[in-house]
Structures are given as C-alpha cells and as structure tokens.
Amino acid sequence: MSSKEGNIPKAVLKCIESLNSAKTDNEKFASLFVVTKLIKADDCTEPCLKLVYEAIGFKFLNRLLTSTEVPEGCPPFIYKSVALSIVSSFCGVPDIVNSPDVLSIIPVLIDIVCMSDADAMEDNLMLVSDCYTCLHAIAGFESGRKALLQKNATSQLAEVYIDEMFRHDEALNLLIYLVSHQGSEVFSNNQELFLQVVSRISNEFISESSEKKFELCQMLIVLLGNNPPISAEDLDKEEWPKSVLQTLQGILCSKIGTAHRDLSLQLIARLLELLGIAWGLSVGSNSRQFLLLLVNLACVEVRMKLEERSLEQILETADVLVACYSIIELFISFMITQAFLSFDPKQREQAYCALKGAVSAILTLLNQVAENNPEWTGDYRDKKTQFIVASIRILGAWLAEESSSMKEEVCNVLPYIISICSRLFQERQKGSTDVGDPLRFMLPAFCHLAAENASRKIMLKENVHQLLYNYFLYQWAIFSEWLAKQPNVAADWLHTETEEEEEISEKSRPDSEAAVILVSGIYMNIVVLEPRLAATDIIFSQLLKFCFTHLPQLVKRQDFVVLMGNIAVLGLLILRQHSWKYTQGDSAVFRYIQGTVSFLWDAHNSEESCDSHSLVISLRYKKDWPDLAELWFLGMQSLSNVMASMNWVVEFIVDSGWPQEMMKSLSTISSGSIDASTRTAYEDFLCCLIKAEPKVKAIVLENRGRHTCRTHSMKQLMSLLD
Secondary structure: HHHHHHHHHHHHHHHHHHHOOOOHHHHHHHHHHHHHHHHOOOOOOHHHHHHHHHHHHHHHHHHHHOOOOOOOOOOOOOOOHHHHHHHHHHHOOOOHHHHHHHHHHHHHHHHHHOOOOHHHOOOOOOHHHHHHHHHHHHHHHHHHHHHHHHHHHHHHHHHHOOOOOHHHHHHHHHHHHHHHHHHHHHHOOHHHHHHHHHHHHHHHHOOOOOOHHHHHHHHHHHHHOOOOOOHHHHOOOOOOHHHHHHHHHHHHOOHHHHHHHHHHHHHHHHHHHHHOHHHOOOOOOHHHHHHHHHHHHHHHHHHHOOOOOOOOHHHOOHHHHHHHHHHHHHHHHOOHHHHOOOOOOHHHHHHHHHHHHHHHHHHHHHHHHHHHOOOOOOOOOOOHHHHHHHHHHHHHHHHHOOOOOOOHHHHHEEEEHHHHHHHHHHHHHHHOOOOOOOHHHHHHHHHHOOOHHHHHHHHHHHHHHHHHHHHHHHHHHHHHHHOOOOOOOOEEEEEOOOOHHOOOOOOOOHHHHHHHHHHHHHHHHHHHHHHHHHOOOOHHHHHHHHHHHHHHHOOOOOHHHHHHHHHHHHHHHHHOOOHHOOOOOOHHHHHHHHHHHHHOOEEEEEOOOOOOOOOOEOHHOOOOHHHHHHHHHHHHHHHHHHHOOHHHHHHHHHHHOHHHHHHHHHHHHHHHHOOHHHHHHEEEEEEEEOOOOHHHHHHHHHOOOOHHHHOOOHHHHHHHHO
C-alpha cells in the first residue's frame, strides 16, 4: 500500500490501519462507526473505498448480516443495520456491487424488505432504505439482475408492492427497472402475479389525478410491453383493461400536452395489441367514434413526426411512432373485416385517407434513408435499424391490402426495401435470430407486387426469386423440425378436433408454415406471368424438385391441407414449363403427381352431403376452404395443362379411378346442386382427359355421361361424346 499512500488521505490510511489491527470482531465493529463517516466524505475516492472495503472484509460484514445474537440492551437489528449502512455506502463502486460476495446477500436484503411492516422493524426503517439502495445498485448490472431473478426477488418484491408495505413504491420501481431490462423473463413463470401487479397499478392509474398518473402510465407501458404469455381470453376476464381503456379515452379526448399524449398512445397501442380492435369496440358507449379518432390521431402523429425531419430527429420520438405504427397496422387488418363495413361510408373514406397519408409519409422516409444510406452500414440491432424495420412492416401491412395506390412511390423504394430484407435475412442465416425480419412482413405485399408488371420487373432485377428461395428453405427447415415432433393426425379424414384440440393445435403451429405458404403464392404469380424465366432459371428447377420431394409427406396430414395445396399447385405450374424433362415419370415425380391428384380428388364428394344428392366440400377441406378454393381451381387447370404434354400423367389419372369416381358423383347429384365454377372446372378437366386419351370417352359414357351432361348443362363435354 506504500506506493499508493501519496494519493490516499491520511484519515483513510488511519482507518485502514485501525481495521487491520483489530484482533476481534468487537474491535472491528467499533471501528465501523468511524468508517461510516469517513466513506461519505468528498475526498474518499473509489480507490479509497476499495481499500477500506478490503480492510473490513466481506466475511466480517456477512457475519454481522446473518447474526441473530446481539449484546444485551442493544436493538435486535443493530448488527444488520450497521453492516447494511456500510454495504450501501459502497454501492457506488461497480467492482464491489457486482462481486459474488455482494450478490450472495440478496436473500438477506429481500427478507428485510419483506418484513418491513413487522412491529420489530418500527425503529429500523433506515435499514429498509439501505436494503433498497443495495438492491437498486445490484440491479444496475446484468449479473445482478440475473441473480435477483434466480433468487426469486420478483415474487417477493411484487408482494411488497401489492400489500403496500413500507417503501412499496421502491419495490415497484425496482420491479419496473428489472422488467425494462430483462423483459418478459421477469414474470415468465408467474402470470398470475403479473396480473395482480398490473391490476394494482391500473387501479392507481385510474384514480390518480396528479402528474403521478403518467408515471404510472409509463410503468404500465413497460409491463404490458414485456408481458409473459397471456391469452386475450384470460386478459378479457380481468376488470382493469376496460377501465384503463376508458381512462385513456378520456385523456385523449381532453386538452393535454405532447408528453402526456405520447404516453397515452403508447399504452393504448399495447392494450390493443394484446386484446385487439374488436375488443376495443366493445368498451364504452362511443367506442366507434373513439376508434376513428384514435386512428386519425395516430396517422397525424406519424406525419408530424416523420415529415421534413432527419432520421436522427425522428429516432428521438421512435417509441411513440412505433406505438402509432401498431395502431395503424391493427386498423389496416380491421378494415378488411365485416365489422368495418358496418361503418358509415364517410367514416370509412376518412379513415382510408388518414391511413394513406401516414403510409405516404413512411414511403417518403424510406426514400430519404435510401438516398442518404443506400448501402446499409448500421448495426443490425441498433435503434435505427429497428425503426426502419418497423416502418417496412407498416408498409408491408398496407400493401398487403392496398397495392393500387402510390405505385410509383412504392416502386422507387422497392430496391432499398429488398436490400434491407436480404441483409437482415443473411444475419438470421448466420444465427442472429434477434435481428428483425422485414422480409416476413413484406411477403403478403410481395404477393400483390409480383402480379404487377412494373413492381415485378424490379423484384426480379433485384433477384427476389433467389432471396425467396433461400428464405423458403430457411422457413421450411424450421417447420420441418417442428413437424417431426408432432403426432400424425392424419389418416382419418372424418376426424374433427374438439375446440380445445383445435386451440392447442393453432397455438403450437409455427409461423414458418404461413411463411412457406406466402412464398409459394409469390412464386405462383412469377411462374404464371414470367413463363420464360420459370423455364430457364435454375431456381425454378430446384423448387420443382423440392415439391417432388416434400409433397408426399404432407398428403396424409389432415392438419396441413393448405400447405399441401400450395406445394402441389406450385409444382404443377412449374412442371408445365419443365415437362420435357419428365416424359418418363421416375418414382419421385410419380409420387408427386399421386399426391397432387389426391389433393384435387378429395376436395369434393357427395357422400358427406345430407341427402347424397349434392356435391359438397369435404369435411377435411371445409374449415380452410376460403384459402383452398382458388388453389383448387388453379390446380385443376394446371393439371389439365400438364396432361397435354405428359402422356404418362394421363394414364396414371385414368388408372387411379378418379375419372370414374368423378362421373359417379356428378351423375348422382341433382341439377343445381353444384355451383357453376366447380361444374365448369370438372367439365374442362374431363374434356382435356378425353382429348388426351380417347378411351376416357368410354369411361364417361359408361357412367351415365350423356345424362350427366344434360342434367348439369355440360355442353362442351356433350359435344365430345357425340
């Protein structure tokens, strides 16, 4: 220590000498009273504090903290009080606070806090304050926060707050701090306690009329933004969500400042994210008017905070902007529901115009960022990237439902969006799953953009078909890994799940399934509209082989019929462009065609109708028919096209017995019991079969072909039978 003595005050050196010379705990304890005054002095620097701490020794402090015996006539908490006073004084030294020794006393600190209302603590309230000082200091470090969670501090602090013990506001502040840094992990295994805390804060928020109301609002934003898994149904059973929403309605309809409005928008956005727009419409007598006011306010905020400002300025208000984005995205989804159609036409028009204005501001922002930083160089996890991803997400949601407006502006920014999607996906491929995934948000939009000439040309120029292929395989790998762990719900097509089974099934399904379906839809548009590319680019050869390989494993899965239909029809569309390669069907292609025929064949039957005289959608397909209908019609047409150039496919279909079953069903159903589109699809298919293989004509005639044609007005088919 001699080399350092020149920098250490004499008083500190004297104190250290006294501590080191103490031969008993009593002598060292007596020296602590001098230490308390000394370490609070202005000239006691961090190096001084470390030296004093080393001289005291943690083992001695720990003995004081855990001792249950005190000298006669002394207060029962005298040792703990002195020890914690000393420890709390060292809380400004990171190396001490973050040490294993200090982390080991967390249970002692929590126990004292939890007994703060006990009679024995009446004269030791300073002890509780010192505990909170230590706990806050510990929580300032990642290792400290993890230690607090491991030692069950969450539930004990929550109980202190809920039971309104002494300094319960400190317990709440500490909880909020933990949640803001550790996220949903804090209450991950205790949803009930989470709801109790939120309910208690909500009640305070509702009744409070001072500035504290918005401090509580901020706390609710943090908690509801990092909630453990809780279903909307469970939340709706609670009383506080509706009360909080009604309070927020009152605030937003009042004259308030920007800061208060921003907090209110953030909280209401989180409530609607958790419970939905439809739930919001059930709260209050003027819920429809408030919803329109809310979306208009969110759109105005977006325009005000984005227009004519730099990205750096925009990022200063990113939190409220993301909340407004959330409200806008939820409302865009709501606009396609029947509930929105019941709104007055003028209200719908006003909402549309407001949304269009906000999306226009987002497009301008993205164009501005693209011009200033065309080669993205930022940290993929920084706030700037996260905000750009959030902006792309909103644009994707809008374009998924409205791709006809602002086409030029969208095309201008499309290359930049694709580049961001590609770069962030590359990071995910490297294992960085915590980076944003804007490509996933853009998939529905790409489906529409791929159908438009101008935007499709840009997409292909930017190699979107290659990007999507890699993404397709990436998402399929996730889905396939999950699928391998699932029971085979397959073979019994008449099996109907109970509501509970269906709910569990839907919750467990990975989003990768939907991503694969969406990418399939984009490729279908490209194949149909760019046949030469589909015939020559290796990507489509690889996609076709993928369909050959993976369709068979889905055929017998009752629970993945939409995915099966997409893989089947995508394969047919590509196969038409590559039919010359497969004039002789190998086993893989044969199994694929077998699966495709199975998908198309099983869609309709007469056996499941009430009287067996109507053609109905099969039970297996019925629930998903809105997603399957277009696929089925396209599949029937595509299979007809494939048959024209692949004779063995025709032979397989004839040998399968499908034409015979098709005619039997059509011949037994009554006139008018089949819709015109389905009737035409069957008629066109049978006509193609007869043209490709004349012996099919005999099969049709043997199964009351002429009677069937007359019954269902199949004039084209009748002409081939004569």
